[in-house]
Amino acid sequence: MLDKAAILEQLRGVLDPEIGISIVDLNMVRDIGINEDGIVQVKIALTVQHCPMAKTLQADVEKAVGKLDGVKSVNVETTAMSKKELEELRVKLTARGTNSQISQSGQNTSTAGPGINKLGKRGIRNIIAIVSGKGGVGKSFVTSMLATELRRKGYEVGVLDADLTGPSIAKVFGLSGKPYKAPNGLIVPAKSKTGIKVMSINLVLDDPTMPVIWRGPIVNSVIRQLYWDVDWGDVHYLLVDLPPGTSDSPLTVFQSLPVDGVIVVSSPQDLAAMIVAKAVNMAKKMEAPIMGLVENMSYFQCPGCGEKVEIFGQSNGSRLAAQLDIPYLGGVPLDPEIARLSDQGRIEEYSSPVFENITAELRQKAVRQVEQLTQGLPIAWTVEPQHK
Amino acid sequence: MLDKAAILEQLRGVLDPEIGISIVDLNMVRDIGINEDGIVQVKIALTVQHCPMAKTLQADVEKAVGKLDGVKSVNVETTAMSKKELEELRVKLTARGTNSQISQSGQNTSTAGPGINKLGKRGIRNIIAIVSGKGGVGKSFVTSMLATELRRKGYEVGVLDADLTGPSIAKVFGLSGKPYKAPNGLIVPAKSKTGIKVMSINLVLDDPTMPVIWRGPIVNSVIRQLYWDVDWGDVHYLLVDLPPGTSDSPLTVFQSLPVDGVIVVSSPQDLAAMIVAKAVNMAKKMEAPIMGLVENMSYFQCPGCGEKVEIFGQSNGSRLAAQLDIPYLGGVPLDPEIARLSDQGRIEEYSSPVFENITAELRQKAVRQVEQLTQGLPIAWTVEPQHK
Numbered sequence: 001m002l003d004k005a006a007i008l009e010q011l012r013g014v015l016d017p018e019i020g021i022s023i024v025d026l027n028m029v030r031d032i033g034i035n036e037d038g039i040v041q042v043k044i045a046l047t048v049q050h051c052p053m054a055k056t057l058q059a060d061v062e063k064a065v066g067k068l069d070g071v072k073s074v075n076v077e078t079t080a081m082s083k084k085e086l087e088e089l090r091v092k093l094t095a096r097g098t099n100s101q102i103s104q105s106g107q108n109t110s111t112a113g114p115g116i117n118k119l120g121k122r123g124i125r126n127i128i129a130i131v132s133g134k135g136g137v138g139k140s141f142v143t144s145m146l147a148t149e150l151r152r153k154g155y156e157v158g159v160l161d162a163d164l165t166g167p168s169i170a171k172v173f174g175l176s177g178k179p180y181k182a183p184n185g186l187i188v189p190a191k192s193k194t195g196i197k198v199m200s201i202n203l204v205l206d207d208p209t210m211p212v213i214w215r216g217p218i219v220n221s222v223i224r225q226l227y228w229d230v231d232w233g234d235v236h237y238l239l240v241d242l243p244p245g246t247s248d249s250p251l252t253v254f255q256s257l258p259v260d261g262v263i264v265v266s267s268p269q270d271l272a273a274m275i276v277a278k279a280v281n282m283a284k285k286m287e288a289p290i291m292g293l294v295e296n297m298s299y300f301q302c303p304g305c306g307e308k309v310e311i312f313g314q315s316n317g318s319r320l321a322a323q324l325d326i327p328y329l330g331g332v333p334l335d336p337e338i339a340r341l342s343d344q345g346r347i348e349e350y351s352s353p354v355f356e357n358i359t360a361e362l363r364q365k366a367v368r369q370v371e372q373l374t375q376g377l378p379i380a381w382t383v384e385p386q387h388k
Numbered sequence: 389m390l391d392k393a394a395i396l397e398q399l400r401g402v403l404d405p406e407i408g409i410s411i412v413d414l415n416m417v418r419d420i421g422i423n424e425d426g427i428v429q430v431k432i433a434l435t436v437q438h439c440p441m442a443k444t445l446q447a448d449v450e451k452a453v454g455k456l457d458g459v460k461s462v463n464v465e466t467t468a469m470s471k472k473e474l475e476e477l478r479v480k481l482t483a484r485g486t487n488s489q490i491s492q493s494g495q496n497t498s499t500a501g502p503g504i505n506k507l508g509k510r511g512i513r514n515i516i517a518i519v520s521g522k523g524g525v526g527k528s529f530v531t532s533m534l535a536t537e538l539r540r541k542g543y544e545v546g547v548l549d550a551d552l553t554g555p556s557i558a559k560v561f562g563l564s565g566k567p568y569k570a571p572n573g574l575i576v577p578a579k580s581k582t583g584i585k586v587m588s589i590n591l592v593l594d595d596p597t598m599p600v601i602w603r604g605p606i607v608n609s610v611i612r613q614l615y616w617d618v619d620w621g622d623v624h625y626l627l628v629d630l631p632p633g634t635s636d637s638p639l640t641v642f643q644s645l646p647v648d649g650v651i652v653v654s655s656p657q658d659l660a661a662m663i664v665a666k667a668v669n670m671a672k673k674m675e676a677p678i679m680g681l682v683e684n685m686s687y688f689q690c691p692g693c694g695e696k697v698e699i700f701g702q703s704n705g706s707r708l709a710a711q712l713d714i715p716y717l718g719g720v721p722l723d724p725e726i727a728r729l730s731d732q733g734r735i736e737e738y739s740s741p742v743f744e745n746i747t748a749e750l751r752q753k754a755v756r757q758v759e760q761l762t763q764g765l766p767i768a769w770t771v772e773p774q775h776k
């Protein structure tokens with residue numbers, strides 16, 4: 001049935017072209033009218049009176065609402081936000097941590113740094129970056145397990161593999177098909193067996209063993225494309241698997257993507273701890289909220305005699321987390337099953353209680369965030385899966 | 389006693405300012421005369437008649453020879469190489485794989501790429517890069533063990549940690565003191581307990597947990613500085629520990645340093661193999677000679693019951709090496725002792741037969757290379773340690 005709620009839900013998919021956030025979340029939808037003939041009136045408040053993007057926005061609204069059954073035509077009326085409304089919006093966006101700010105003149109004055117603007121979120125509710133600084137501690141494993149566990153709970157989940165030179169994500173999910181472009185011009189991500197949306201440079205390459213020998217500027221623009229040119233659709237969580245280091249790729253992710261939370265992965269070695277600390281200090285400098293630390297490869301239990309061996313040194317995840325002043329989320333033991341399932345592209349068959357705990361924490365944080373965010377905004381974000 | 393050999397040995401330390409290679413190796417020393425009063429005559433053939441660097445070179449020769457006991461004064465006479473001699477030199481340099489070429493006009497026309505010139509070697513005999521593409525497979529472990537083993541055999545060894553964002557080398561050798569500048573303006577590298585010269589960004593940072601959040605261009609220039617601004621002195625081997633990936637840092641090392649050989653490190657995971665293949669393909673594209681593959685973490689032997697467990701999957705180093713068409717150098721098992729000694733800065737106490745084999749191969753290769761190189765040149769490089 002055609003009602004205001006259905007139209008509002010449809011409008012949620014329309015983004016402010018400059019800010020890249022839904023016009024509903026931006027409180028730009030002011031009035032919705034429906035008459036008996038199926039003619040819909042939508043009133044939109046723009047961030048600035050003669051916004052050059054107004055025509056684009058009007059067309060987007062007409063197109064989105066026009067898709068609904070029973071709609072004959074759509075009339076879009078525009079108005080401008082008051083200074084007070086702009087100020088309120090600015091505060092909300094700042095609280096949201098997107099760094100996208102609307103100045104008095106309505107310009108998008110991102111503070112992300114010279115030449116790099118923070119991108120919007122479209123239909124993505126939460127962006128979680130998985131970092132470590134040190135390579136080989138299991139970022140991709142933690143990323144894929146979190147995605148798997150969230151998916152098990154019914155959430156819509158996407159995984160963006162931001163590691164261009166050492167991409168693992170497509171392989172652990174057993175994906176190899178080439179992504180294609182949808183009629184809307186966006187790239188359709190690959191889908192895992194359980195329905196996780198995946199985008200990785202290795203899905204684009206003709207041969208997965210070919211190196212991408214690119215210097216920073218190209219790496220940066222490709223990462224932005226893998227995020228922004230992809231049709232993630234409505235997802236509750238987009239997990240971003242970062243490469244090791246604190247140079248171009250991680251920097252671009254922190255500067256370009258509106259990251260809501262960071263999960264840090266370490267291993268018991270002191271050596272790893274030192275480098276993980278670098279990544280944590282980077283995330284702090286970039287003002288990205290750190291959700292906590294997962295220790296991978298905590299110990300190994302011999303399948304022969306059951307002896308627990310601390311191959312990479314004494315487990316110290318909780319101590320390291322305390323030193324870094326971030327929450328400790330738990331430790332995952334070494335298990336030959338992980339390498340086996342990863343190599344076979346069947347990581348979704350693995351489970352570990354640690355990831356159940358982490359997903360519960362992610363959910364709580366998301367709910368709190370949305371409660372703060374939606375005060376005064378017309379509709380609430382769905383942070384829970386819709387069991388249809 | 390003052391003789392020609394002593395003077396020639398001293399001249400070996402004098403580099404052509406443009407090419408960065410010893411004037412002795414470049415066959416530029418044409419005559420040496422000593423009279424009874426301790427007055428030395430040295431005749432040098434320049435690559436081009438009115439070489440603008442001639443004055444620098446003259447001064448360097450006077451300074452070097454003047455250091456010898458019994459030398460009262462040094463007269464340097466210069467001449468120019470013939471076209472034929474220049475052509476011979478060009479062939480020798482190309483065979484040497486330094487990419488430094490002398491054109492007919494005497495200009496240094498490096499083919500390393502736009503804006504990046506290949507640096508010289510000064511007193512360094514062999515530069516070996518340790519790469520993997522994938523993080524956490526043990527590049528730093530292999531680098532430090534090779535250094536340790538070569539040092540045990542009596543060689544002079546340097547280690548350059550080219551991993552700026554995840555530097556491990558200083559820690560595994562237990563080094564933390566800040567390097568200082570020598571009167572010649574070069575940075576004096578740190579020295580490990582057994583005398584290995586070490587340079588790493590972590591020796592320069594005030595706090596080893598601070599990240600270097602640098603984009604590519606800065607990373608590149610710092611890597612070049614860590615190599616060229618450091619007083620490596622006369623070393624038989626400089627081992628370069630590369631960061632994971634195939635982007636800026638590895639690219640800069642391959643384009644800037646005259647790499648003589650590449651050792652590739654993998655782990656048994658298929659996932660690692662895929663990414664290691666990327667690094668090998670990169671090295672091949674950069675025309676760097678690949679010496680072979682070391683498989684790390686091949687298996688784990690339980691200290692409790694002795695069972696061998698293939699934690700990261702079935703060992704496949706020899707198969708992977710065959711696929712990549714490179715030699716297989718051997719596999720190293722997982723051993724908790726490695727993490728313990730690395731964390732305590734005592735990696736030099738560890739030993740494994742694999743590294744003894746690799747150092748033997750390195751030596752053979754170096755001898756072969758020098759034999760090719762020195763045909764027709766006045767003196768042979770010392771590729772063997774001098775047991776004084």
